[in-house]
Amino acid sequence: MTTLTDPPKESFRLSMLIYDTRYRSATIQVVAMLGFMLLAAWLINNTAQNLNALGKPIDFGFLGESAGYDINQRLIDYSSRSSHMRAAFVGLLNTLVVAVLGCLTATVLGIIIGVLRLSKNWLIARIMTVYVEMFRNVPVLLWIVFLMAILIETLPPPNAFRGENATATMVLSDSVAFTNRGVYVPEPLFSRSLGDLHLFGESAVRFDISLDLVVVLIALIGGIIGARMVKKRADRIQEATGDRPTTWYLVLGLIAVPTIIVMAALGFHLGYPALKGFNFQGGTHMRNSLIALWLALSLYTAAFIAENVRAGILAISKGQTEAAGALGLRPSRIMRLVVLPQALRVIIPPLISQYLNLTKNSSLAIAVGYMDITGTLGGITMNQTGRELECILMLMLVYLVISLTISFVMNWYNESVKLRER
Amino acid sequence: MKKSVFLGALTVAGLAAGAAAAGTLDDVKARGKLNCGVTTGLVGFAAPDANGTWDGFDVGICRAVAAAVLGDPTAVEFVPTTGKTRFTALASGEIDVLARNTTWTFSRDVDLKFDFVGVNYYDGQGFMVPKALGVSSAKDLDGATVCIQTGTTTELNLADFFRSNNISYEPVPIETNAEAQQQYLAGACDVYTTDASGLAATRATFEDPAAHIVLPEIISKEPLGPLVRHGDNEWGDVVRWALNALIAAEELGITSANIAELSAGTNNPEINRILGTEGTLGEMLGLSPDWAKNAIMAGGNYGELFEKNIGASTPIGLSRGLNAQWTDGGLLYTPPFR
Numbered sequence: 001m002t003t004l005t006d007p008p009k010e011s012f013r014l015s016m017l018i019y020d021t022r023y024r025s026a027t028i029q030v031v032a033m034l035g036f037m038l039l040a041a042w043l044i045n046n047t048a049q050n051l052n053a054l055g056k057p058i059d060f061g062f063l064g065e066s067a068g069y070d071i072n073q074r075l076i077d078y079s080s081r082s083s084h085m086r087a088a089f090v091g092l093l094n095t096l097v098v099a100v101l102g103c104l105t106a107t108v109l110g111i112i113i114g115v116l117r118l119s120k121n122w123l124i125a126r127i128m129t130v131y132v133e134m135f136r137n138v139p140v141l142l143w144i145v146f147l148m149a150i151l152i153e154t155l156p157p158p159n160a161f162r163g164e165n166a167t168a169t170m171v172l173s174d175s176v177a178f179t180n181r182g183v184y185v186p187e188p189l190f191s192r193s194l195g196d197l198h199l200f201g202e203s204a205v206r207f208d209i210s211l212d213l214v215v216v217l218i219a220l221i222g223g224i225i226g227a228r229m230v231k232k233r234a235d236r237i238q239e240a241t242g243d244r245p246t247t248w249y250l251v252l253g254l255i256a257v258p259t260i261i262v263m264a265a266l267g268f269h270l271g272y273p274a275l276k277g278f279n280f281q282g283g284t285h286m287r288n289s290l291i292a293l294w295l296a297l298s299l300y301t302a303a304f305i306a307e308n309v310r311a312g313i314l315a316i317s318k319g320q321t322e323a324a325g326a327l328g329l330r331p332s333r334i335m336r337l338v339v340l341p342q343a344l345r346v347i348i349p350p351l352i353s354q355y356l357n358l359t360k361n362s363s364l365a366i367a368v369g370y371m372d373i374t375g376t377l378g379g380i381t382m383n384q385t386g387r388e389l390e391c392i393l394m395l396m397l398v399y400l401v402i403s404l405t406i407s408f409v410m411n412w413y414n415e416s417v418k419l420r421e422r
Numbered sequence: 423m424k425k426s427v428f429l430g431a432l433t434v435a436g437l438a439a440g441a442a443a444a445g446t447l448d449d450v451k452a453r454g455k456l457n458c459g460v461t462t463g464l465v466g467f468a469a470p471d472a473n474g475t476w477d478g479f480d481v482g483i484c485r486a487v488a489a490a491v492l493g494d495p496t497a498v499e500f501v502p503t504t505g506k507t508r509f510t511a512l513a514s515g516e517i518d519v520l521a522r523n524t525t526w527t528f529s530r531d532v533d534l535k536f537d538f539v540g541v542n543y544y545d546g547q548g549f550m551v552p553k554a555l556g557v558s559s560a561k562d563l564d565g566a567t568v569c570i571q572t573g574t575t576t577e578l579n580l581a582d583f584f585r586s587n588n589i590s591y592e593p594v595p596i597e598t599n600a601e602a603q604q605q606y607l608a609g610a611c612d613v614y615t616t617d618a619s620g621l622a623a624t625r626a627t628f629e630d631p632a633a634h635i636v637l638p639e640i641i642s643k644e645p646l647g648p649l650v651r652h653g654d655n656e657w658g659d660v661v662r663w664a665l666n667a668l669i670a671a672e673e674l675g676i677t678s679a680n681i682a683e684l685s686a687g688t689n690n691p692e693i694n695r696i697l698g699t700e701g702t703l704g705e706m707l708g709l710s711p712d713w714a715k716n717a718i719m720a721g722g723n724y725g726e727l728f729e730k731n732i733g734a735s736t737p738i739g740l741s742r743g744l745n746a747q748w749t750d751g752g753l754l755y756t757p758p759f760r
Contacts, residue, residue, distance in 0.1 A: 054535060054653075055535055055652070055653075056535060068577075068578045068581060068582075069577045069578060069581050069593075070580075070581045070584075070591075070593045071593070072592050072593050072594065072595075079585075080578075080581035080582070080585060081585075149604075152604065152605060152608045152610045153608055156609075157608070157609030157610065158609075159555075159609070160609075180608055180609060180610045181567055181592075181594075181610055181611075276565070277564065277565040277566075278563075278565050278566040278567060278612050279565055279566075279567060279592065281565070288610065289594075366572075366595075366597065367597070369572070369594055369595040369596050369597070371595065375572075375595065379506060379572060379573065380572055380573060380577065380595075383505070383506050383509065383572075383573035384529075384573075384578070385533070386509060386513075386529075386530075386533060386534035386535070388510055388513070
């Protein structure tokens with residue numbers, strides 16, 4: 001005889017939250033969470049109360065007031081009558097400029113140095129080791145200040161270019177001037193300009209985009225897509241017949257001709273800088289502060305990226321290189337076609353944090369007087385309005401958004417180069 | 423992540439709590455040291471000498487306050503601040519008093535919640551250019567590159583001046599006076615602008631001061647004075663009257679040379695009240711009776727401090743001008759000690 005008994009139905013009792021292992025960890029987590037939230041609430045409340053007692057309640061109204069100060073490097077229209085919000089936006093764009101320039105240069109330099117560090121040439125490999133160790137082990141702030149000092153002390157001031165017996169001359173047939181106030185290079189101008197596209201009306205984040213630039217870019221991108229199609233067709237013919245048709249003149253023509261035609265139609269010409277009054281006028285002025293910051297951040301971060309690249313390449317087993325060699329590929333092709341595509345998967349995740357580091361390090365800009373968002377919103381605006389907490393909170397938010405955006409884009413790219421497992 | 427948020431919030435709360443604390447006078451007495459905010463180095467006003475001892479006109483105010491409160495002019499912890507960090511340092515309680523060529527303005531007094539206790543130097547903003555530039559007026563500076571200390575009123579005056587004269591300029595923002603000097607001397611900027619006294623002090627340190635001129639235009643009023651946090655009136659009174667004691671001492675002829683003799687008692691009741699031999703002024707402030715005597719003995723009266731640090735006999739060579747006693751046609755005028 002068998003008796004089937006149901007397991008006793010256990011009713012839930014409150015004590016089980018502690019004594020039953022099934023619920024215990026959840027209980028502890030809920031209690032810890034509540035404690036944390038209480039603490040956070042107390043801190044926020046305490047801060048708000050103290051600020052109130054000090055007569056400085058949190059208020060973002062100052063952002064609409066007139067800033068009253070001038071900014072030297074501005075990508076958009078701005079004057080001392082513009083609002084603090086506008087000044088912050090000018091600063092934000094300056095931060096983005098140096099971050100983008102820095103990331104691009106650091107990547108290119110980092111890959112070259114990382115690959116060269118593994119070179120079989122003893123001298124080159126050692127020089128690269130010295131470079132990496134030198135830049136990696138000295139704080140980036142020192143590099144920024146050092147480069148700035150070099151630029152200021154070694155390059156001639158603009159008035160050295162003046163007069164009959166000038167001690168300095170412009171280079172590249174009088175088109176580029178290296179001065180200790182920055183580098184003046186020719187600027188692209190369009191005599192039959194299409195004008196600007198005005199975005200966001202009259203708000204603080206209004207923004208003009210040059211339609212000329214847009215049109216030229218469209219022509220260039222169209223040319224590149226056309227060149228890709230030519231290349232794909234060549235691939236198909238090669239697969240089918242074994243012979244690859246010569247395409248380089250087609251590719252070159254497709255990329256260059258439409259762009260040149262568009263530029264000619266718009267009346268493209270260069271505006272050269274010329275010494276007028278105290279400074280060079282005309283041309284594009286790349287200020288010392290931008291150059292010093294950009295170079296220092298790129299050189300510093302490139303040392304780290306070089307190490308990532310080296311690690312990525314070493315992670316690919318030697319058998320791959322040997323197999324490719326056995327197939328008769330040349331060393332440069334082995335690197336480009338076999339090793340680097342696989343190494344990228346190892347390189348990209350740490351590369352993301354290097355990009356984030358570079359962007360955040362750009363807040364050291366004030367050391368050389370580069371007006372990034374820390375210099376405008378977190379510097380002059382904060383100082384003139386006395387709104388420390390508001391400004392710092394906004395700054396933190398801005399850097400958080402920039403960093404998360406970089407992470408998002410790079411993670412998406414990482415997904416796309418990831419090893420597809422079937 | 424959670425931990426960093428927590429620590430960040432704790433810092434903010436700590437900052438706010440520090441700012442709200444009152445009773446600076448008791449804090450200073452308990453600490454036995456005055457925390458005084460000064461510049462990062464401006465010869466004549468506040469700069470460390472070869473032995474690392476701070477010296478200068480603003481430093482003299484710090485020492486006078488320390489002597490009045492603690493009886494010891496050396497019981498000062500000097501905190502170098504930049505134009506940018508000074509207000510945060512004061513608001514957060516890191517320093518008790520800020521004596522750093524700071525201009526008394528409406529918004530700093532009212533909106534930033536500070537109290538200016540008086541004026542120790544009446545100044546105005548000027549421009550310095552190399553003589554070789556051949557400029558004789560600030561209105562000729564169209565298109566010039568101007569070095570300027572960031573976070574100062576000079577920044578705003580400069581923008582207003584160039585705007586109202588409808589001329590353009592290129593600002594080069596700089597953190598400290600030393601960096602400005604480096605850039606100016608290297609020719610990275612054509613003009614250096616700050617308060618005229620600061621220009622004179624900076625020029626005095628140049629290898630060839632005669633090669634640089636200060637342009638005649640003074641484009642602003644810059645009453646410079648020490649300041650304290652708003653809302654702690656007892657402490658504000660102490661600093662205010664320590665400064666007034668120095669000014670009154672000059673007016674009444676109390677100098678560091680004759681102070682010992684005068685404190686034996688004189689026929690002038692006001693001198694007696696200041697020096698503590700008559701009345702209870704010190705007690706009213708919560709200080710010892712000889713507070714003002716100590717303050718004056720720390721570095722001499724206002725006139726002595728001026729002559730020793732920035733006066734005509736020093737390399738900086740500033741004349742008294744507006745900073746003479748009201749009896750000599752200047753603006754220095756202290757309320758009576760009564």
